[in-house]
Amino acid sequence: MIHLTLIIVDFLTGLLVAGAWALASAGGVIAAVLGSGYVGVSLFRRWRRKS
Secondary structure (H helix, E strand, O other), rough: OOOHHHHHHOOOOHHHHHHHHHHHHHHHHHHHHHHHHHHHHHHHHHHHHHO
């Protein structure tokens, strides 16, 4: 019975870690997209001012 409880706890802990990893990677991707969009807009504005 104790072994089964340990297996279930390990499984749930693994799920939590996998969920946290997925959130962190998705957050990194979203930050990269937003950052590149911001840089693109600022470069576009700078280019429009020069023209």
